[in-house]
Amino acid sequence: xxxxxxxxxxxxxxxxxxxxxxxxxxxxxxxxxxxxxxxxxxxxxxxxxxxxxxxxxxxxxxxxxxxxxxxxxxxxxxxxxxxxxxxxxxxxxxxxxxxxxxxxxxxxxxxxxx
Amino acid sequence: xxxxxxxxxxxxxxxxxxxxxxxxxxxxxxxxxxxxxxxxxxxxxxxxxxxxxxxxxxxxxxxxxxxxxxxxxxxxxxxxxxxxxxxxxxxxxxxxxxxxxxxxxxxxxxxx
Numbered sequence: 001x002x003x004x005x006x007x008x009x010x011x012x013x014x015x016x017x018x019x020x021x022x023x024x025x026x027x028x029x030x031x032x033x034x035x036x037x038x039x040x041x042x043x044x045x046x047x048x049x050x051x052x053x054x055x056x057x058x059x060x061x062x063x064x065x066x067x068x069x070x071x072x073x074x075x076x077x078x079x080x081x082x083x084x085x086x087x088x089x090x091x092x093x094x095x096x097x098x099x100x101x102x103x104x105x106x107x108x109x110x111x112x113x114x
Numbered sequence: 115x116x117x118x119x120x121x122x123x124x125x126x127x128x129x130x131x132x133x134x135x136x137x138x139x140x141x142x143x144x145x146x147x148x149x150x151x152x153x154x155x156x157x158x159x160x161x162x163x164x165x166x167x168x169x170x171x172x173x174x175x176x177x178x179x180x181x182x183x184x185x186x187x188x189x190x191x192x193x194x195x196x197x198x199x200x201x202x203x204x205x206x207x208x209x210x211x212x213x214x215x216x217x218x219x220x221x222x223x224x225x226x
Contacts, residue, residue: 099208
């Protein structure tokens with residue numbers, strides 16, 4: 001009964017490749033997020049969708065493109081991977097886009113770019 | 115944009131001692147202050163949060179205090195246990211939908 005799930009858990013790839021990470025939540029939440037956690041553990045928001053609508057789009061290279069086919073799914077596609085993209089990517093969800101909601105994180109996807 | 119500074123970066127205590135982690139923020143419009151705990155190799159999980167209309171909130175062994183005037187807030191853990199060992203993140207929010215700005219994290223180690 002995983003509330004927020006991500007696939008794959010690990011992703012090892014070569015520079016220049018294109019890859020996707022998938023996220024699904026079964027909590028019935030309206031809002032989903034993508035975070036990047038770098039090697040120093042720093043957590044930074046990348047994107048947020050509310051009911052399939054993009055509401056937060058931080059300063060992220062346009063090689064990163066999120067897609068939300070429905071409110072339970074939020075995918076992240078990364079083009080032309082670079083060494084600096086190596087990190088753990090966390091998906092999260094919250095009941096609504098209101099500021100005070102708890103965010104429920106997925107297990108993370110560890111991306112290693114060689 | 116918001117800037118959140120968290121100190122200390124590492125904290126080592128003996129079991130049973132108290133631990134305090136402090137955060138300062140720059141955006142006076144921030145009005146939501148959650149704390150997340152991340153165990154090694156696991157996902158971050160909310161442990162306590164506070165809104166700006168409250169100065170202190172307590173939940174068993176953990177408490178958070180907020181000083182809006184000085185723009186800082188703190189996490190207090192009493193009677194620490196080895197299972198409290200983790201990375202703790204403060205965050206601020208409330209200015210843009212669910213956007214949270216995280217501090218750099220504090221690695222807490224509780225020695226038995």
